Amino acid sequence: MKMVRLIAVCALLMLIPAASVNAGQRGADSWTRDEMGDPGKLKGQVLKLKLLPDDRPFPAGFRCDEKPSSCEFELAYFLSDSFDLTQKQRLNILYIPGGPGAIVDPTNRSAALRLLEEKHNVVYFHPRGMAKSAIEGAQLYDQFLRADYVVDDIEKLRQAVLKARPWDAIYGHSWGTVIAQRYAAKYGQAKDPNPKVRSLILTGPVDRHRASTHSARAGVIVENLRSILTYYRTQGAGNCRCESPSYLKSKVTDFSGPQIGMAGDALEASDNFCFLTDKLIDDIVGRLRKIVATIDPDFGSADFIVDNFKALKKNREFQSRFDRFPIEFFGAIRYLQMSGAPEKDGLVFVADSRNRVNAALIIAYDLMATNAGGCSLKDPIFSGASAECQYCDRLKAAREKQREQIGGRESERGNYVFGVYDGVTRWLPVMMGKEGCFTGKDIDDFAKRSGAGKEFGRDQAKKIGVVSGEKICPWNPADFRHEVPTLLVKGSRDAVIAGCQAEDFLVNGLKDGRRVLLELRGMGHDLSVSNLYGGMLPSMWSKRFVGLLEDFIKMSSNVAKFRSDSRVHAELERLKATERTRDPSIGAKCEKDS
Numbered sequence: 320m321k322m323v324r325l326i327a328v329c330a331l332l333m334l335i336p337a338a339s340v341n342a343g344q345r346g347a348d349s350w351t352r353d354e355m356g357d358p359g360k361l362k363g364q365v366l367k368l369k370l371l372p373d374d375r376p377f378p379a380g381f382r383c384d385e386k387p388s389s390c391e392f393e394l395a396y397f398l399s400d401s402f403d404l405t406q407k408q409r410l411n412i413l414y415i416p417g418g419p420g421a422i423v424d425p426t427n428r429s430a431a432l433r434l435l436e437e438k439h440n441v442v443y444f445h446p447r448g449m450a451k452s453a454i455e456g457a458q459l460y461d462q463f464l465r466a467d468y469v470v471d472d473i474e475k476l477r478q479a480v481l482k483a484r485p486w487d488a489i490y491g492h493s494w495g496t497v498i499a500q501r502y503a504a505k506y507g508q509a510k511d512p513n514p515k516v517r518s519l520i521l522t523g524p525v526d527r528h529r530a531s532t533h534s535a536r537a538g539v540i541v542e543n544l545r546s547i548l549t550y551y552r553t554q555g556a557g558n559c560r561c562e563s564p565s566y567l568k569s570k571v572t573d574f575s576g577p578q579i580g581m582a583g584d585a586l587e588a589s590d591n592f593c594f595l596t597d598k599l600i601d602d603i604v605g606r607l608r609k610i611v612a613t614i615d616p617d618f619g620s621a622d623f624i625v626d627n628f629k630a631l632k633k634n635r636e637f638q639s640r641f642d643r644f645p646i647e648f649f650g651a652i653r654y655l656q657m658s659g660a661p662e663k664d665g666l667v668f669v670a671d672s673r674n675r676v677n678a679a680l681i682i683a684y685d686l687m688a689t690n691a692g693g694c695s696l697k698d699p700i701f702s703g704a705s706a707e708c709q710y711c712d713r714l715k716a717a718r719e720k721q722r723e724q725i726g727g728r729e730s731e732r733g734n735y736v737f738g739v740y741d742g743v744t745r746w747l748p749v750m751m752g753k754e755g756c757f758t759g760k761d762i763d764d765f766a767k768r769s770g771a772g773k774e775f776g777r778d779q780a781k782k783i784g785v786v787s788g789e790k791i792c793p794w795n796p797a798d799f800r801h802e803v804p805t806l807l808v809k810g811s812r813d814a815v816i817a818g819c820q821a822e823d824f825l826v827n828g829l830k831d832g833r834r835v836l837l838e839l840r841g842m843g844h845d846l847s848v849s850n851l852y853g854g855m856l857p858s859m860w861s862k863r864f865v866g867l868l869e870d871f872i873k874m875s876s877n878v879a880k881f882r883s884d885s886r887v888h889a890e891l892e893r894l895k896a897t898e899r900t901r902d903p904s905i906g907a908k909c910e911k912d913s
Contacts, residue, residue, distance in 0.1 A: 349456040350782070356450035356730030359424040363397025363443075363451075366479050370447075370454065370463040372471045378462075394472050395451030396444035397425065398480070399436035410439040410487040410872055413473065415446075417493025417523065419743065420734030422450045427728065430857035431849035434865040435490075442480055446498075446737070447472055449730035456732075461784025464736040470502045477515060486516040488872045493815065493844065494743055496521040497794055500828060504799035518875035519805040520868050523813060523844050526820040526828070527742055528795035530754045535818030536745075537611045540652060543812055543843075545604045546660035547679040551672065552592040559593035561708035566591065571667050578669045579851045579858040586669055589713040590676045594704035595683070606686045611652070613640065617773055619746025621652035625725055627775070634775045647721040648685045651678035654724065656814035659843025665811070666840070666860070666895045671847050674724075677717035684714055735783050742794035750776040756792040759785040796828030804833045804875035806868070810842025819909035826905065833878050835871065836899045837891070848894065863890050 370377075370390050377383055383390035403409060412435060416423045423443050435441055445452040448464045477486060491499035499519050506515035526532075553559070553566050564586045568574050571586070578585065595603075611621075617636070618624055624631060628646045631637040655678055661667045687700040694711035695701075701710055738744030739762070750773055751757070751765045766780040807829075809821040825836045842848060849865075851858040857865075867890055874881040881887055882898065891898060899905065 348458050350458075350732045351456065352453065354731045355448060355453040355456065356420065356422050356445075356733065357728045358395075358445070358450040358453075359422065359728060360426055361395060361397060361424040361445070361451050363395055365393040365395050365451075366476060367391055368394050368447075368472060368475055370460070370468070372468070389455070392447060392452065392454040394444060394447060394476065396442060396476060396480075398443075399439075399441040400425075401436060402440045402442075404440065404481070404484075410869075411442070411481055411484060412439055412872075413442045413444075413477070413486050413489045415473075415489065415491040415495030415498050417491075417495050418729055418734055419446070419494040419737035419741065420449065420729040420731065421494075422728045422730060424450075429850040430852055430861040431865050431868070434857050434862060435868070438869075439487075442476065444472075444476060446733060448736065449733040450728075458782075458784030461732075461736045462786050462789075464733070464740070466498055466501055466737065466741045469498050470505055473498070473502055474506055474515060483513075485514060488518045488520055488868075488875075489516055490520040490868070491522075493523045493525060494737065494741070496524040496824075497741055497743060497796075500796045500801070500824075501799050503803040503805075504801040507801055507803040514803070516803055518872050519803055520808070520871065521805060521824070522808045522846055522849075523816055524796075524807050524809065524821050524824040525743055525794060525816055526796055526823045527793035528797070529818055529820075529823065532816075532818035532820060533615070533745055533749060536656065536814045537608075537615065539812065539814035539817040540611060540656045541604055541608045543655045543658075543660035543814065544607055544679055544682060545600065546662070546812070547655075547675045548592050548595055548600050548603065548683065550661040550667075551590060551676055551679075552595060559591070559704040559708060561588040561591055561593070561704065564588050564590055567672070570661070571669055571672055573669055579853045579860065586672055586676075587713075589708055589710060590673065592676075592679070592683075594701055594708070594710070596703065599687075599700065603683045603686055607652075607682060610686070615745075615749050616752075617750070617776070619750055619776060621649045621656070623746045623779075624649045625653055626731070627779070631775060636772060636774065644685055645718070646725060647681050647718045650721045650725045651681040654678040654721070655682075657844045658847070659810050659812035659841050659845075662811060662841035664840060664895060666842070666848060668847065668851060668860075670851065674720070677720050680710075680714055680717050681721060735779070739783060740789070740791055742792050746776070747780060748793075750780075756790055758787065758791065759789045760787040762791075763787060796824045800828050800830070802830045802833055804871075804878050805829050805835070806871040807834070807836045808846065809836070809838050810844065810846055811838050811840050812842065813844045815844040819905075822899075822905045822909045825900070826909070834900060835878060835882060836902075837867070837896050838899050839894060839896045841895070860894070863894055866890055867894070867896075 368391065370392060377390055381390055414432060422445060432441060446469050448454050454460050454463065489499045489502060499521060503516055503519055567586055573579050614621060625646060658671060658675055684700060689698055694714050696706055696711060704710060739747055751761065753761065762780055762783065763785045766777050807821055807825055809816060821836060825834055839848060848860050851861050870887055871881050882900065
């Protein structure tokens with residue numbers, strides 16, 4: 320197989336000389352189909368597109384006339400089941416997934432998206448280079464994976480599906496907000512007599528231009544752990560007997576039923592950190608703070624460790640520092656940055672609670688355990704619990720659940736290449752020690768350096784095709800400011816966009832009077848309220864969330880009406896959401912460096 324792969328790559332390079340495009344060919348010089356992402360069960364349609372827009376010439380050496388297929392790819396997309404353009408009342412909505420690298424297909428959609436499909440026409444696609452939209456795997460082709468080109472793909476998709484009609488809304492999450500912002504700046508300006516998009520829904524909006532966002536992320540992860548350990552704990556208990564979970568009745572929104580979930584398990588008596596004193600919690604939180612600070616500069620992030628754990632188990636540098644921690648420990652840290660944490664007067668659901676307790680129990684035990692990999696109720700961490708609590712059984716179940724959540728379908732190539740060149744990723748700039756802008760040559764220099772540690776990070780950098788002179792800057796939506804009416808939605812405990820990212824997006828990237836920022840208390844980057852089910856059907860909470868999105872789209876021509884609407888206010892109150900569009904604390908907290 321290696322010989323076949325080498326021959327294929329050599330044949331490609333004979334057709335397209337590498338030197339002419341100044342692209343790096345270092346180490347393993349081709350992405351596999353698996354690394355581009357499992358296409359799943361997508362049975363949609365394809366749109367044949369050029370790898371570059373019509374107004375951009377291909378680099379020297381690309382012989383598109385001789386072999387057009389080497390300069391083209393097929394953009395895969397699919398339509399919601401009840402898609403019907405003849406029904407004028409149905410809104411036309413494009414969904415852009417996050418990651419970068421997340422893959423959406425008919426079997427992998429949130430409750431919110433399924434609810435939108437019932438009344439509206441929703442279009443999905445696999446971004447270029449990923450899954451069904453995979454392109455040639457050679458690193459040489461990484462230069463075609465940029466947000467700008469995805470923007471033009473979307474416009475071609477609109478023309479193919481909607482013809483002359485605009486998108487009524489583009490709904491982007493996380494990295495999808497980067498693409499949506501750039502599309503609106505190019506195709507949605509008010510001066511255009513026929514704008515191509517009427518509104519944006521941006522959840523978990525990303526803005527990386529502040530250098531402090533990385534440390535802010537680490538801080539929120541640590542504070543999320545503290546919040547979980549203290550919230551799910553019997554207060555003032557003299558002896559931790561774990562007799563009943565009823566103490567959560569006043570703390571968990573759906574404790575008394577009907578309970579709703581994503582994969583939700585019912586809460587049990589052992590979902591209680593009553594064995595932890597305030598002093599122990601301070602110790603656990605302090606240890607996690609040190610671990611997170613150690614992980615990031617040398618190994619990128621907990622996400623990066625989880626994704627590459629098998630390889631890192633063979634890395635001496637990693638093993639000398641983290642040999643005692645299993646993959647579930649790092650998976651639990653990753654979960655904390657996505658899941659949020661309970662807040663007073665916020666929404667707290669059974670499904671989130673069970674998973675939060677799982678993650679916090681794993682982290683707390685692994686940080687404090689005297690014997691790595693085992694469990695004993697005689698361990699100091701359990702000194703405040705009676706034997707009947709069965710915490711070792713609870714820990715075993717938590718590890719099993721965490722292992723189930725570690726997998727997932729995503730495109731490694733999409734994550735690495737788009738993440739770096741779109742200025743979204745954290746792991747490579749942190750490991751390189753770069754703040755602000757850098758170039759492809761800086762990546763190449765980092766990858767080639769030897770004897771300076773961080774060898775695993777250098778090996779990962781070698782996977783990315785490099786254009787030496789290309790400038791790479793942290794993503795800043797202010798560079799693509801536009802006037803398209805936009806609804807931003809964030810969770811108050813979202814570590815991924817910590818450090819005023821949503822607030823900066825609002826103030827610097829959008830026009831006053833056409834922008835709204837909603838904050839859901841206690842929610843994380845996954846905004847779990849949008850993916851909650853009651854049995855097999857979306858829950859009333861998911862319905863309320865989607866109702867807000869629909870209201871904004873329908874009122875987007877008059878954003879002031881949305882902000883003053885009494886029914887909208889009622890739904891915000893039920894969702895424990897705050898409208899922060901003109902919150903004076905944004906200026907006080909976030910004005911500096913914005």
